[in-house]
Amino acid sequence: MDVGATGYVLLGILKWGPRTGYEIKQLVDRSTRFFWAASYGQIYPELKRLERQGLVSSESEPRGGRNRNVYTLTRKGRDELRAWMQRPPQIFETRNEALLKLFLAAGERPDEVWRHLAEMGRHAEELAARLREIEGEIAAEGRDPQLCLRYGIEMNEWIAKWCERAADDLDPETERTAATAPRRG
Numbered sequence: 138m139d140v141g142a143t144g145y146v147l148l149g150i151l152k153w154g155p156r157t158g159y160e161i162k163q164l165v166d167r168s169t170r171f172f173w174a175a176s177y178g179q180i181y182p183e184l185k186r187l188e189r190q191g192l193v194s195s196e197s198e199p200r201g202g203r204n205r206n207v208y209t210l211t212r213k214g215r216d217e218l219r220a221w222m223q224r225p226p227q228i229f230e231t232r233n234e235a236l237l238k239l240f241l242a243a244g245e246r247p248d249e250v251w252r253h254l255a256e257m258g259r260h261a262e263e264l265a266a267r268l269r270e271i272e273g274e275i276a277a278e279g280r281d282p283q284l285c286l287r288y289g290i291e292m293n294e295w296i297a298k299w300c301e302r303a304a305d306d307l308d309p310e311t312e313r314t315a316a317t318a319p320r321r322g
Contacts, residue, residue: 138217142228143179144187148218151193151210158184158206167271171264171289172231184208192217235260251304258300265293 146169150161158181165175175183184206187193194306195206210218235257242250250282268290272282 138190140187140190140217140221141183142173143175143183144192145218145221146175147180147183147193147208148210148214148221151208152215152218153237155207155209157208161208168285177304179311180199180266187214198211231236247307250307254304254307258297258304261293261296261300265290265297268293 146165147161150156150164156164158177161184162175162180165180169175184193188195188208190213192211193208194211195208198205198207212271235253239250239253239257242253242305266285272286272290275282275286
C-alpha cells in the first residue's frame with residue numbers, strides 16, 4: 138500500500154472516530170503539529186487519495202449551507218494502520234530552523250550566537266508553557282495526559298535550560314544585552 142506519513146497521521150486520527158477534514162486539522166494543530174505538522178493543503182488531497190485506496194470512506198453531511206464530508210476509517214484502513222504500527226519507524230528526523238541557524242552561526246560574534254540561543258530558548262519556554270496548558274485542559278476533561286505531550290513539555294524545558302547553559306559557556310566574560318540573554322527560569 139502506498140501511504141505516506143501524513144496518510145498515517147490521518148488514519149490514526151480517524152481510528153478515534155469519524156471527522157471532517159476541518160476537524161482533523163484542528164486536532165492536528167493541538168497534537169501532532171508539535172512533532173509532525175500537516176496543512177489543509179496536505180490533509181484534503183491525502184483524504185481523497187486514502188479514499189481512492191479504500192482506506193477511508195466519506196459521507197456528505199451538509200451543515201448550514203456548507204458541504205462537508207465526514208471521513209471514516211474502513212476495515213482496510215484499520216488493517217493498514219495496524220501493519221504500519223508494527224513496522225519499525227523509518228524517519229527519525231527533527232527539523233529545527235533555530236538549531237540550523239545556531240549551527241551556521243559557528244564562528245560568528247558571541248552576540249550573534251547569543252541572539253540565536255535567546256530566540257531558541259524563548260521559543261522553547263513558550264512552547265513548554267503552551268503544552269502545559271494543553272496538559273491542564275486534558276486533565277480537566279478527566280483524561281490522562283499523553284506520553285507525547287509529556288515528552289514535548291520535558292524536551293522544551295530541557296532546551297530552554299540548555300540554551301542558558303550554552304550562553305554561559307560561550308563567553309562568560311562578555312556582557313550580554315537583554316535581547317541576547319536567555320531568560321533565567
